[in-house]
Amino acid sequence: MASLQQLLDLPGMRAALVLLVLLLLAWLAGVLLRGVLLRAVHGIAVRTQWRWDDALCRRRSFLWLARTVPALLVQYGIALVPDLPGDLVQAVRNVAEALLVLFVAMAIGTALSALEDLYRETPRGRERSIRGVVQLAKIALFVVAGLVIVTALTGQKIGLLLSGLGAMSAVLMLVFKDTILGFVAGLQLSSNDMLRVGDWIEMPQLNADGDVIDIALHTVKVRNWDKTITTIPSWRLISDSYKNWRGMQETGGRRIKRVLTIDAGSVGFLDGATLDRLAQLHLLAGYLPARQREVAEWNRTLGEAGEVAANRRRLTNLGTFRAYVQAYLDSHPRIHHGLGCMVRQLASGPQGIPLELYCFTATVAWAEYEGIQADIFDHLFALLPEFGLRLYQQPGGHDMQAGLVRLGERQAESRPFQPATP
CATH class of the missing domain: 1.20.58 (Methane Monooxygenase Hydroxylase; Chain G, domain 1)
Structure with missing residues (x-):
């Protein structure tokens, strides 16, 4: 102790x-x-x-x-x-x-x-x-x-x-410059409902094209379709322009806007045999009879001038094909009929006559959309010869070879016969 x-x-x-x-x-x-x-x-x-x-x-x-x-x-x-x-x-x-x-x-x-x-x-x-x-x-x-x-x-x-x-x-x-800019940009994005998590945005100037996965104070993260991540400063979404595809997803339809380029040299009037064959297509059952009656009534009013073929109205293969495509889209089960749907002819040019299809699919899923679009154009590509139409495409190697062969055959036919000398 x-x-x-x-x-x-x-x-x-x-x-x-x-x-x-x-x-x-x-x-x-x-x-x-x-x-x-x-x-x-x-x-x-x-x-x-x-x-x-x-x-x-x-x-x-x-x-x-x-x-x-x-x-x-x-x-x-x-x-x-x-x-x-x-x-x-x-x-x-x-x-x-x-x-x-x-x-x-x-x-x-x-x-x-x-x-x-x-x-x-x-x-x-x-x-x-x-x-x-x-x-x-x-x-x-x-x-x-x-x-x-x-x-x-x-x-x-x-x-x-x-x-x-x-x-x-x-x-x-x-x-704190970036913090202040990011906070102000975040308030504007949120108050105006310009951006949400899950939105598909496209910003080419920053190589961003995909879904928004995170919205932070300073940055917005976008997962691109190739699974890369693009980080965008929040203030760039206010100062620069970008495309938000949310409206497309909310409407439930994704737009198809693509052209069929028709060879202008294949466009012409329909003759009787072709009209009879096209009349068998059920999608033209309501179009051809009505148009034929309209054209016949018009031609009767011409009188003697109707004797000249150039004065008469006649159905063309391109116009009839356009009517068929419109009826085909109107009856397609995978096309959204509550949104715009039309087939229009654009101004012709050196690459032929563009025939544009403008419609919306009944789904916004990417894979389904591409499949529907491909099926529609596959069908139309294969059906063009039934109307006497051809797609325009620049000549390739096979086309050049076939043309040279035909040119040689014509020259051989036109060359005078020369007997062989003994």
């Missing part, structure tokens, strides 16, 4: 022992909270029907709150340690207070992340992201927490720090 009393009477020994006990209690409190209380909280969160507690557990918000207890024990228990200089006690309190502010800020930051997770699971959250707002709130939170920590460690008043920050406003504006 005497030796223990002598040991405690040594300078600083009593303070060291009390300080060791204080640190041990703080460590034990942290271990117990993490090992017992947090496990109990997690167990309760799993068994309840609430989702917010599960989100807080995933983001480890309760863990950061548990870390505040040892900091509180040290902050208020350091005064119980005897024989410590006042400056050292104040310094320990300042450090503990700074840690306490840091842990609380981290707990609030993870709670904001949990709130974002819960919002993302809602129907509205799948369309509109609040990540930019959450990130801005976190920036403001940690800026305030940083100021409080600096004041706690230095003992300076926060007013002096804010006055110094005012003098550095130009530097701060430069540092």
Whole structure:
């Protein structure tokens, strides 16, 4: 007992022992909270029907709150340690207070992340992201927490720090330029409903063509169709133009706008035999009789002038084919009949006569859309000879070879016969 009393009477020994006990209690409190209380909280969160507690557990918000207890024990228990200089006690309190502010800020930051997770699971959250707002709130939170920590460690008043920050406003504006631009752009995108997660956007100047997978404070991530990721600064979506295909997806129809280029040399009037053959096509059953009656009535009004073939009206293979294509699209089960549908002839040019099909499929799925479009044009390509029409295409090697062979045959036929000399 005497030796223990002598040991405690040594300078600083009593303070060291009390300080060791204080640190041990703080460590034990942290271990117990993490090992017992947090496990109990997690167990309760799993068994309840609430989702917010599960989100807080995933983001480890309760863990950061548990870390505040040892900091509180040290902050208020350091005064119980005897024989410590006042400056050292104040310094320990300042450090503990700074840690306490840091842990609380981290707990609030993870709670904001949990709130974002819960919002993302809602129907509205799948369309509109609040990540930019959450990130801005976190920036403001940690800026305030940083100021409080600096004041706690230095003992300076926060007013002096804010006055110094005012003098550095130009530097701060430069540092947070992207944050300010991103926040303003995010507000405009959200308020005007210009962009949602899941939208298909096309921005050729930045090589972006795909689905929006994330909208953050500074950037928007787009997964392109080749599975690459393009990161676009948020402010570029305000300053530059881009195409959003959401309207197409909401209407339920995807546009087909493609031309059949008809060889102008194959266009002509229909004779009686061709008319009889085309009359067997059921899609022309309502068109040909009506048009023939209209043309016959017109020609009867010409009188004697109708004896000249050039004065009479006659049906053409191109006009009849255009009517067939229109009837074919109107009766197609995979074409959206609530949207525009027409077949029009564009201005002819060096590549022939363009016949444009303008309609919408009854689906917006990419693979189905391409299949429907291909089936329609496969059918029309194969049916063109029935109307005496040909597609225009630039001559290839086979065409040139066949032309040279025909030219040689004609020259051989036109060459006079020359008997062989003995």
